[in-house]
Amino acid sequence: MSTFIQAVVAGIAAGAVYGLLGAGFSLAYKTTGIINFAHGDIAMLGAYVTFSVFGWGAPLFVAALAGVVAGGLAGAVMERGVLRPLYKRPLVAGILATVGVSVVLQSVIQLVWGSLPLTLPSLASSTPWRIGSVAFSPAQAVLLAVTIIVSTALIFAVDRTRVGRGMRACAQDSGVVVLFGISPERLYLTAFAIAGMLAGLAGALITPTIGLTPSRGVSLSVLGFAAAVLGGLGSVTGAIVGGIAIAVLRNLASVYVSAGYADAVAYLAIVLVLLVRVRGLLGDDLETVRSV
Amino acid sequence: MVSHIKWAGAAMVGAAALAAVGCGGSDKTSSASDAGSANAVKVAIVQPYSGDSAYYGEYADQAFKLAMEELGSTPGGHAITFVRGDSKCVPTAAVQAGNQVLAQSPVAVMAPACSGDTLALKPLLKARNVSACSINLHPEITEANGKIVRAAPSDAFTNELFAKYIADKGVKKIGILHDTSGYGQGNVDTLVSSLEKNGVKVAVNATYDFADTDYSGQIVKLKKAKVDAAYFEGYDLAAGNLVKQAKQLQLDVPYYANTNAGNDTAEKAAGKSLDGVLFATAFLADSSDATRKFTATWQQKFNQAPNSDSVDLYQCAVVILKAIEATGKNATGATVGEQMAKVSAPGVTVGTMAFDASGDLNDPPVLIGTWKDGKAVLVDRLSGAE
Known part of the structure; x- marks a missing residue:
């Protein structure tokens, strides 16, 4: 039983970051309908900025904040410079442009920081506490706490604030929000900036575990996208739940089936969930209708 | 109009960024001296x-730079032009890059640092009758009368000794975790x-x-199996x-690891956690006068500590330059290959590099190292003279 609990606990800690990545995917999609395949690369950019600022002598917490800001800026610049001119084109043009941005970001990272793998220390100690026979480290606790705080604030902002309601309205009909004096363009920019900040935060949080390499963003994009789809594209809560579910499923498959099949088992489970419930775990009917 | 200019500018910046990091092509050429002379030869x-994994390319360039400074930039009177192929640590990309550089008729090849890439290149080398020097540890890289010499000990050799060392420590039941690369599979x-x-x-x-x-899933599985030791294989960061x-x-439980656990990157990633982890390697900075001297030179020249990969790449550069020197005027893929097979060149991890009939190092070094207070230290020497 302790093995099972350990696999679940470690999965929750790892999945929290996937959830943050997925939340960024969902937020951008919810507002603009665009799936941002450069999201993971923005996360890595945030992590690299965290590395540099930390290297200049700033406390790690401040450096991580700089990474979050860098992620937000990258998201905003991407929306304003690359995606906005494409909104009147078919949606696929914007989505393909995000793939291009992903390649350019990887190249820029390699040019600026080089290709040697880099590392960052954790925000908290990685020496574990032992609760019974289950190990759980302060670093994992911080990661989980940050995810809970940020996602709660985000869910509140999307559900209860004027901007958040505007984003949801944009998803239904961007023309209608104009009648209420809200600029869709400003909402798009805000959505991508917040999504970028979430990516930057996820990058700064996950780097102590995986290190920094220029192309790592691709795998983060895949994880974030999978979390968002499983949770229900467009649902921030769903993305967090989806991220945790993927990590826990991978861990359980590694322990009880085979590590070689962990991804296959996890993604097969996603397919099965989507076959039964096309809107994902917590997606709303609107998204289902829109996708149809 | 302004918009068009803006987009054209953005496109140019993007294209420049891609070209600068090698995404756009794989046949960058550079000349170490007068490539236009009659005796000029190409090295791939x-x-x-x-x-x-782009840092391997950086190490390889640094290795040749240092070797040419020490041995001379015109071995045997030949000016050297380098042709580079970007293998990306992806076998299919390695084949594409290999075809591109081999089409330029190099006299020798420095094989990719990733074993899977070199395994994919082997048939091309045979078809073109060009020899390569490799630092790969996968046992199937070399073969009798093959086209590859290896400036590092094969994992088959290292792990035979390392396994006995682990058994002698009283380990009865071990758990292994490894990546799915060609190297990782061969190592394990x-x-x-x-x-x-x-x-x-x-x-x-x-x-x-x-x-x-x-x-975490894999590690929990090791805990569940109640192993009394663990072996972790991985490239630098993963290790x-x-x-x-x-x-x-x-x-x-006691941890054992492959050579990459001895690299600085692994130590930066793991910090104090690496203290006490025992790894098998051919290179430790502080294991002999030769390694100490090499470490100081490399550190001073490139502002970074060398690791087992950069040392082995340097050894390969030396082998290739010495073989070209030995061929005299008639340097072709075939003649340089013959000289590579029977070369006798000064090494860092071994006093003199010479190869057996399969292309493997004679008397290869196998050291057991560990980390102590941020420094890789020698625990035991299982093979190779100091």
């Missing part, structure tokens, strides 16, 4: 120059067979993918991350 360097296959010969049971043999961001995560999950 096929390495990852882009992607997450040789270790598992040697461990079993020495009576050590491999209770778990689990894999992870390069793209994985979390290894450190595996150990760090295993310590976080309180896998409280």
